[in-house]
Amino acid sequence: MTAPALTSIEEFYQFSSPPFRLTPDPHYIYQTQSFIHAKRTLQQFITTDDGILLIDAQPGLGKTILLQHFSELPLTKIKAFFIQCFNLSSDELFETIVFALHLKPEKTKSKNLMLISLYCKRLRKQGFHPVLILDEVNSLPSETLKELGSLMSISLSKSPLFQLILSGTPQINDSLSEESLQIVKDKILHRISLGPLKRQEVQAYIDHRLALAGGNPPTLPSQKAGDYLFRFSGGVPRIINLIIYRLLLLGTQEKKHELAFIDFHKVIHELKNEGLLPHIKS
Numbered sequence: 001m002t003a004p005a006l007t008s009i010e011e012f013y014q015f016s017s018p019p020f021r022l023t024p025d026p027h028y029i030y031q032t033q034s035f036i037h038a039k040r041t042l043q044q045f046i047t048t049d050d051g052i053l054l055i056d057a058q059p060g061l062g063k064t065i066l067l068q069h070f071s072e073l074p075l076t077k078i079k080a081f082f083i084q085c086f087n088l089s090s091d092e093l094f095e096t097i098v099f100a101l102h103l104k105p106e107k108t109k110s111k112n113l114m115l116i117s118l119y120c121k122r123l124r125k126q127g128f129h130p131v132l133i134l135d136e137v138n139s140l141p142s143e144t145l146k147e148l149g150s151l152m153s154i155s156l157s158k159s160p161l162f163q164l165i166l167s168g169t170p171q172i173n174d175s176l177s178e179e180s181l182q183i184v185k186d187k188i189l190h191r192i193s194l195g196p197l198k199r200q201e202v203q204a205y206i207d208h209r210l211a212l213a214g215g216n217p218p219t220l221p222s223q224k225a226g227d228y229l230f231r232f233s234g235g236v237p238r239i240i241n242l243i244i245y246r247l248l249l250l251g252t253q254e255k256k257h258e259l260a261f262i263d264f265h266k267v268i269h270e271l272k273n274e275g276l277l278p279h280i281k282s
Contacts (some may be wrong), residue, residue, distance in 0.1 A: 003155065007128075009245075013250040014215030019075065020241040021050040021249065024065035030237075032201050032226030035066065038192045040080045042070050042165075045190050046078060049129060050160060052152070054186045055167040057194035060238030063167050066194070067133050079123055080131045087139045097132065103121045111148075117154045120161035130162035138168030145175055149183040202226060206244060218251050228261070232268050232277060242269060242276065 010018060019028060027180045031034070045053045057063040067082060080231040088096060093113035097103040101119050106112050120130045137145070154161045166172065176185045197205055203226045233239040246267045253258050271277050
């Protein structure tokens with residue numbers, strides 16, 4: 001006997017795409033006042049055409065999606081290159097940057113540095129403004145972080161060849177406090193620290209994502225559930241997404257178009273038992 005086909009959340013609620021993925025999706029950006037301020041600071045930094053911008057935030061607060069959003073903006077004459085830096089050695093860092101510039105890496109660090117230099121000089125001569133965006137720099141070993149000084153030493157006459165945006169968890173601040181990294185710290189012009197959503201923003205965040213997904217979304221419980229959700233998510237978007245995803249999954253499995261507070265309670269209880277809310281106090 002053939003088992004019945006499983007229905008996905010998107011099929012059941014007729015969503016155009018998954019509204020609560022854990023993977024950052026710029027399509028669903030919810031622009032809080034904090035996000036708008038961060039974006040404005042990014043744009044102000046670009047106009048200076050100099051130095052480093054540092055962005056720090058705990059995991060799940062939206063720094064990666066902020067940077068993806070910025071790198072995809074149609075800013076005139078801006079060439080932004082988004083680079084993930086998960087635990088790279090200094091050689092791997094330069095190779096990764098060369099890849100991001102759509103070039104073929106050389107075998108040595110010095111040659112890759114030369115490639116980066118020549119490419120950025122070419123962009124400058126064509127009237128473009130290169131920006132290198134390095135994400136997850138908190139994962140870089142101390143020796144690799146020191147190589148950022150080599151990057152920043154590249155210049156064209158009195159101007160830098162490119163600007164540098166560094167993003168990571170707040171631990172990056174401890175790393176940059178090392179004396180050997182003073183040359184990097186001295187070039188920081190702006191610092192952005194992202195925080196969680198406020199209580200009044202949580203419901204608006206959910207409504208925004210459901211509206212963008214379209215279809216026939218379920219009716220969610222009101223004020224009490226909103227307070228409950230904020231309590232167990234701490235206002236962290238990634239945790240909110242996890243909770244609402246599981247709530248929608250429950251609704252799909254039970255064929256519900258109206259979700260009650262008891263459904264929220266059931267989902268929170270399951271997530272706590274699975275150890276997926278490890279840092280949230282009950």
